[in-house]
Structure formats: structure tokens, C-alpha cells
């Protein structure tokens with residue numbers, strides 16, 4: 001992890017460049033806090049209210065930005081009340097849950113994972129889908145589903161060797177426009193980019209010769 005830590009008067013911002021997928025929510029939403037295209041320090045925690053800076057972390061889909069109040073009263077690392085994975089049009093899978101990846105608890109409840117197969121930082125998205133011209137709907141058809149008894153709790157993501165992402169835990173699958181298209185306690189999600197049944201794996205990774213740890 002290459003984490004930058006900037007402590008302000010009321011809040012501390014942590015930035016992990018290896019997680020950033022350049023969605024630019026930070027620099028577009030609050031350029032006074034996250035100043036784009038400057039040499040030297042670009043993160044300024046005191047340039048907005050503590051509430052605003054806390055909110056900036058919640059709008060960072062990758063978990064690259066994390067914010068905590070210096071008095072310990074709040075942190076953006078609090079897991080959500082409803083676990084979700086959002087299907088990004090032509091882009092990654094954006095999870096929000098109490099996450100473990102390969103059994104390792106994650107500091108942030110937000111993570112964007114590669115689903116085009118091209119990331120050099122698998123299982124995380126590194127933005128490679130754009131240069132690769134990856135096309136995949138963010139609006140998959142809804143499956144038949146039943147309500148989950150519990151909507152939060154731990155979610156473990158176990159990348160399968162040369163195959164899908166096995167996801168276990170209570171999880172709502174949500175389209176880019178916010179439609180819930182499935183509710184699962186276990187799923188195999190495509191990460192090779194080749195499935196004809198995205199976001200789910202259909203076994204196409206084998207014929208495609210997909211290789212990943």
C-alpha cells in the first residue's frame with residue numbers, strides 16, 4: 001500500500017494511490033480539498049468543513065480515499081447498512097460492504113474490482129478498461145430474487161485462479177442507475193470480461209485462456 005496521510009485540524013485524509021480508479025469524484029466535487037494538477041501537496045483537509053470532507057470519502061468508489069475525525073468520533077471506514085455491488089457501465093464492479101479479499105479484512109468498505117480482465121493490479125481495477133475499449137452494460141437484466149434476511153455483515157471475495165470472483169455474504173447486485181437486479185449470499189462474478197451473462201461468470205474464461213492469480 002502506498003498511502004499518503006494528511007492530518008488537518010479536525011480530520012485526517014488517507015489516500016492510497018494504488019486503489020484510485022481516476023473517477024475524479026474528489027477533484028471535481030471538492031477541488032478546494034483535492035487540488036488537481038499541482039506539484040507538491042494536493043490534499044487540503046482544512047479547506048472545507050469536517051462534514052464535507054467526510055462526505056468526499058463516501059463518494060470515492062474505490063476506497064482510495066479514507067477520512068476520519070481526529071477526535072475519533074467518525075470514520076468513513078464504517079460498513080454500510082446494506083451491502084451492495086454496483087455494476088459500472090463499461091467499467092468495474094464497485095463493492096460497498098464489510099469486505100475481505102482473499103480472507104484479508106479491508107480497511108475501507110469500498111473497493112472497485114476489475115471485470116474487464118485487463119487490470120495490472122488484479123483483483124483491483126486500475127482504469128485499464130478505458131484504454132482496452134471494454135464494453136459491458138451497467139444495466140443487466142434482473143434475476144428472480146428473494147429478500148435477504150440480513151442485508152449487511154461480512155462479504156468475502158475470493159478470486160478463483162484463472163477464473164471468476166467468488167463472493168460470499170449478503171449482497172445486493174445493483175445496476176448503474178440504482179436498480180436492484182439480484183440479491184445473493186453467494187455468486188461467481190465475471191472478471192475476465194468474456195462472459196455472455198455478465199455480471200455473472202458463465203465459464204467463458206476457460207476458452208478465453210484467462211490468466212490471473
Ligand code: SF4
Nearest residue numbers: 020021023024026060
Ligand atoms: S477513485 Fe477516489 S481518489 Fe481516485 S479519483 Fe475517484 S474519487 Fe478520487
Ligand code: FES
Nearest residue numbers: 190191192201204
Ligand atoms: S470469469 Fe469471465 S466467464 Fe468466468
